[in-house]
Amino acid sequence: MTALLDIKNYRLDIGTFDGPVHVLKGINLTVNRGDTVGIVGESGSGKTVLVRSVLGIGPRNAKVVEGSIFFDGQDITNLPEKDWTKIRGIRISMIFQDPMTYLNPLFTVGRQISDVIAAHEKAAGQGISSKAARRTRTEDLLDQVGLPNPSMLFSQYPHQLSGGMRQRILIAMALAGKPDILIADEPTTALDVTVQAQVLDLINSLVEKLNLTVIMISHDIGAIATVAKRCAVMYKGEIVEQGLTQDILNHPQHEYTQRLLAAVPDIDIAPEKVAAEATAAKPSKPGHLLEAIDLKKVYRSQSGADFTAVNSLSLSVKTGEIFGVVGESGSGKSTLARMLMRLIEPTSGDIIFDGQNISGLSGEPLRKMRRHMQFVFQNPHSALNGRHTIGDAIGEPLRIQTNMSRRDIEARAEALLDIVQLPKMFKYRYPHELSGGQKQRVCIARAIALNPRLLILDEPTSALDISVQAQVLDFLQELRSELNLTYVFISHNLAVIRQICDRTIVMKSGEIVEQGDTEQIFMAPREDYTKALIESGRKTSQAANLQA
Amino acid sequence: MLTFAFRKLLTLVGTMIGIAALTFFITNVAPGDPARLVAGPNATEDMVATIRTEYGLDKSLPEQFIVYMGDLVRGDLGTSIVTTRPVLEEVMRYAPATLELVFVAMFLGIVIGVPLGMLSAVYKDGPLDQVTRIFSISGVAIPAFWFGILLQLLFSVDLEWLPVSGRLPLVTRPPEFVTGLLLVDSLIAGNFSTFWTSLQHIILPAIVLSFPCLASILRVNRAEMIEVLQSDYIVAARAHGISSFRIVALYALKNAMLPTLAMIGLRFGWMLGSTVLVETVFDWPGIGLYAVSSALSSDFKPVVGVTLMIGFFFIVANTLVDLAYAWIDPRLRKA
Numbered sequence: 001m002t003a004l005l006d007i008k009n010y011r012l013d014i015g016t017f018d019g020p021v022h023v024l025k026g027i028n029l030t031v032n033r034g035d036t037v038g039i040v041g042e043s044g045s046g047k048t049v050l051v052r053s054v055l056g057i058g059p060r061n062a063k064v065v066e067g068s069i070f071f072d073g074q075d076i077t078n079l080p081e082k083d084w085t086k087i088r089g090i091r092i093s094m095i096f097q098d099p100m101t102y103l104n105p106l107f108t109v110g111r112q113i114s115d116v117i118a119a120h121e122k123a124a125g126q127g128i129s130s131k132a133a134r135r136t137r138t139e140d141l142l143d144q145v146g147l148p149n150p151s152m153l154f155s156q157y158p159h160q161l162s163g164g165m166r167q168r169i170l171i172a173m174a175l176a177g178k179p180d181i182l183i184a185d186e187p188t189t190a191l192d193v194t195v196q197a198q199v200l201d202l203i204n205s206l207v208e209k210l211n212l213t214v215i216m217i218s219h220d221i222g223a224i225a226t227v228a229k230r231c232a233v234m235y236k237g238e239i240v241e242q243g244l245t246q247d248i249l250n251h252p253q254h255e256y257t258q259r260l261l262a263a264v265p266d267i268d269i270a271p272e273k274v275a276a277e278a279t280a281a282k283p284s285k286p287g288h289l290l291e292a293i294d295l296k297k298v299y300r301s302q303s304g305a306d307f308t309a310v311n312s313l314s315l316s317v318k319t320g321e322i323f324g325v326v327g328e329s330g331s332g333k334s335t336l337a338r339m340l341m342r343l344i345e346p347t348s349g350d351i352i353f354d355g356q357n358i359s360g361l362s363g364e365p366l367r368k369m370r371r372h373m374q375f376v377f378q379n380p381h382s383a384l385n386g387r388h389t390i391g392d393a394i395g396e397p398l399r400i401q402t403n404m405s406r407r408d409i410e411a412r413a414e415a416l417l418d419i420v421q422l423p424k425m426f427k428y429r430y431p432h433e434l435s436g437g438q439k440q441r442v443c444i445a446r447a448i449a450l451n452p453r454l455l456i457l458d459e460p461t462s463a464l465d466i467s468v469q470a471q472v473l474d475f476l477q478e479l480r481s482e483l484n485l486t487y488v489f490i491s492h493n494l495a496v497i498r499q500i501c502d503r504t505i506v507m508k509s510g511e512i513v514e515q516g517d518t519e520q521i522f523m524a525p526r527e528d529y530t531k532a533l534i535e536s537g538r539k540t541s542q543a544a545n546l547q548a
Numbered sequence: 549m550l551t552f553a554f555r556k557l558l559t560l561v562g563t564m565i566g567i568a569a570l571t572f573f574i575t576n577v578a579p580g581d582p583a584r585l586v587a588g589p590n591a592t593e594d595m596v597a598t599i600r601t602e603y604g605l606d607k608s609l610p611e612q613f614i615v616y617m618g619d620l621v622r623g624d625l626g627t628s629i630v631t632t633r634p635v636l637e638e639v640m641r642y643a644p645a646t647l648e649l650v651f652v653a654m655f656l657g658i659v660i661g662v663p664l665g666m667l668s669a670v671y672k673d674g675p676l677d678q679v680t681r682i683f684s685i686s687g688v689a690i691p692a693f694w695f696g697i698l699l700q701l702l703f704s705v706d707l708e709w710l711p712v713s714g715r716l717p718l719v720t721r722p723p724e725f726v727t728g729l730l731l732v733d734s735l736i737a738g739n740f741s742t743f744w745t746s747l748q749h750i751i752l753p754a755i756v757l758s759f760p761c762l763a764s765i766l767r768v769n770r771a772e773m774i775e776v777l778q779s780d781y782i783v784a785a786r787a788h789g790i791s792s793f794r795i796v797a798l799y800a801l802k803n804a805m806l807p808t809l810a811m812i813g814l815r816f817g818w819m820l821g822s823t824v825l826v827e828t829v830f831d832w833p834g835i836g837l838y839a840v841s842s843a844l845s846s847d848f849k850p851v852v853g854v855t856l857m858i859g860f861f862f863i864v865a866n867t868l869v870d871l872a873y874a875w876i877d878p879r880l881r882k883a
Contacts (some may be wrong), residue, residue: 057786081792089789096787105876106802115789123789157878173788372768 002073004213009067012049014059014201023049025237027068031181031215036207038228038245039217040260042465043436046237047217051183053150054215055063055092056084062505067161069284072180085123089116090177097186099166100443103158110154113138113173120177140170163329164195171202175210182206184216189222192328192492197536200226219465221264225249233257263470265495267537270519288352289454289486290317290340290373297335297510309335312349312511317454322480322487324501324518326494326533332510333490337458340488341373342366354453371401374447378459380439384431389426390417397449416445421475437468441475448483456488461496464532473500494537498522506530549881552874560867565617567859571852572616576609585846586629626849627673628842635853639835643857644728645715646834650819651729653749653758657815661762662801662808665769667832669804670796672774680766680814685761694821696756696829703752711749713831720745750813753830757823767812773802779803814871817862 010027013020023046031037043049052058052366054069054394056079068077096102104112114134121128142150145168158166167187174182183201188196202334204227208214218224223230223247232242233254240254241377252258297310310332325333340351342358351359358369377383384393394413398404414424420441431439440460447455477500480487491497497504498518505515514527525531583600587696600606604615625635666676704712716722717731723733723742734743736802776782777800785795835854874880
């Protein structure tokens with residue numbers, strides 16, 4: 001039996017201003033009918049370019065240097081555009097990472113799916129069926145991916161739906177052509193933990209029901225392990241290791257794979273608290289650094305309906321601790337974080353920082369207060385101005401808040417780069433010349449430039465690869481004991497929370513569901529919601545860690 | 549959607565009142581005594597005083613404002629000194645010519661600008677893109693009056709293909725007045741030869757007026773299309789097997805149309821304001837020409853009337869653009 005998909009010594013260059021970049025360096029991968037294959041690797045490893053080449057939707061300036069891709073015995077390496085219409089979406093289809101940006105915002109769900117159906121019918125040369133027939137088929141598909149009330153969904157727009165629903169709709173579109181191969185490109189990365197687990201379950205059930213062949217790529221080896229029986233590890237444009245997923249998890253051969261697996265935080269392992277000794281060592285000023293009392297934020301939409309993002313929430317953060325805030329998207333954690341710094345105005349309630357009520361401050365006093373509390377944002381790529389050098393970025397708070405001379409600021413920026421373990425010469429570079437992890441270090445350097453006492457970190461590692469995430473987390477812990485900092489650490493990733501936070505609150509719909517010592521919450525969660533959250537987190541975490 | 553439209557209409561009324569107040573304010577801060585101006589250089593003090601009472605200029609400013617707004621609501625824009633006819637009547641007589649010119653120019657701008665912008669984006673940096681780039685830069689850079697004269701010299705004087713100026717030859721009887729737009733009225737009357745003649749007359753001024761507008765529509769549409777074509781949902785549409793034509797002409801264009809529409813709305817107002825030059829060059833009997841000749845003879849009521857008229861059409865155009873926005877983008881309908 002010939003393989004369904006056979007990639008042979010595939011080499012691909014992408015032309016850039018500075019000459020060609022070798023993105024794929026001799027890829028060999030065989031996928032048989034009924035296989036579930038995972039491709040794991042960090043961003044920039046070439047996994048997305050690889051699977052997009054299989055669909056002929058690679059980057060514009062890409063050039064195949066050597067090798068070929070065979071699909072069902074047919075060479076599709078340099079297939080002309082018109083022949084692709086018989087393959088794309090019909091025999092090979094694809095689902096994507098961020099279900100919001102991959103759906104057209106201006107067309108209804110039904111329109112988008114029936115358009116796909118019409119395109120397939122046209123490609124098959126059988127003539128396009130009636131609108132009503134396509135609608136029935138669309139509703140069947142929506143039903144198949146477990147969406148309730150398909151007939152209502154048909155006329156809704158993507159922005160009216162949740163992330164999980166959108167991902168299901170993308171899956172429905174991908175199934176419209178009854179494909180042989182389904183390519184899933186990071187299908188869970190942009191979703192909440194509970195939704196992640198649901199989507200992975202759905203993919204698994206579809207594999208069984210429809211006898212699908214699946215190629216799933218992810219940087220999350222846990223997600224891969226729940227779906228894929230076989231797995232390939234990609235690193236810098238090469239497949240460094242492939243085989244049965246079990247084997248790779250148990251006995252990683254390549255040095256990169258070993259590193260990758262070691263970096264995955266395990267939700268079920270209590271960390272040997274580096275943190276604990278730090279708190280014990282220097283309680284320079286015991287007591288509470290930050291308190292929020294009855295904090296509330298209500299958004300009023302134009303239609304007059306109120307939306308309560310944060311509801312009567314009180315918390316207190318002790319000096320020197322790492323205070324975790326965990327919850328799904330929409331639970332109000334980012335609103336809370338921004339309110340604590342008064343980046344968003346609370347509707348009511350008080351914020352006490354170091355004994356002073358800052359909720360009434362404005363103008364100059366507020367500005368002065370802010371130098372003691374700094375914010376690190378989720379996405380370092382968008383938190384840095386692309387037209388400013390790294391040196392400018394780090395020096396900015398100093399220019400705003402102090403009267404330091406240019407030379408002093410420069411010296412301080414160098415010292416800060418040193419603290420975040422980046423070379424001094426980086427101050428001349430621009431953000432696009434840095435990797436994600438390096439950029440996040442720059443953001444942290446900028447945040448600690450004024451020697452603040454409190455750092456509010458809003459999902460600081462979510463946009464980073466797992467191996468980089470581990471580095472940044474270690475580094476944050478070191479930094480805290482070095483500079484005697486207090487953190488408010490926000491994350492949706494429970495394993496990360498467990499690894500670094502001393503105390504944690506669990507948020508849902510703007511309220512605290514549960515709070516206490518992190519270990520206690522993980523060992524003996526009291527509330528059902530917390531239990532469910534930990535259970536969903538465990539699913540992917542376990543898959544990656546159990547065997548290892 | 550209906551509440552949205554209703555709210556937009558309310559804004560329209562509010563803005564209109566604002567414009568009326570502004571024009572009143574400007575005419576009153578302008579130096580010079582309007583009564584003396586009306587009375588003429590040789591008038592006695594008595595005559596000036598009589599005129600002041602007659603025009604209500606002896607009342608306080610707030611009183612005058614209330615009278616002015618009251619007149620406006622009743623559609624009274626005052627009387628022209630030169631022709632001694634009501635300004636509203638005259639503006640209504642000249643407005644159709646200008647509107648017709650602007651509509652045809654806008655039509656050209658959209659039907660040429662949008663597809664060219666689209667194609668330039670699809671074949672970015674290709675020969676067509678380079679040509680349209682030069683084309684649009686010159687479109688914005690070339691002064692309208694100079695370009696107009698150039699076209700007259702080439703097509704009317706040298707080649708003798710098209711008439712030099714005017715809406716219709718003197719010998720042609722205009723079709724019966726329905727909308728005032730000659731192209732439409734002649735079609736309604738079933739008079740195709742008049743339609744053809746007026747088309748020949750309008751084509752050159754319309755081209756001149758539309759050129760800068762076309763250029764900016766083209767560039768905005770191109771930039772937006774390039775952006776949209778790189779977006780994730782376009783990649784997804786390709787992956788699902790939707791044909792390239794459909795992706796470009798439907799999926800991408802609809803998304804790219806939003807900023808293009810904003811540009812169209814702005815350009816519409818700009819065109820109404822800049823018909824003055826084109827109407828002068830082509831001797832086009834529109835409100836631009838009317839405003840210029842009134843201003844030259846210090847006849848201010850017509851100037852104010854024309855300003856209000858242009859303001860009105862500009863607001864209406866932009867309200868339509870806002871409604872079109874909501875029609876295209878479901879996310880805006882809630883607001």
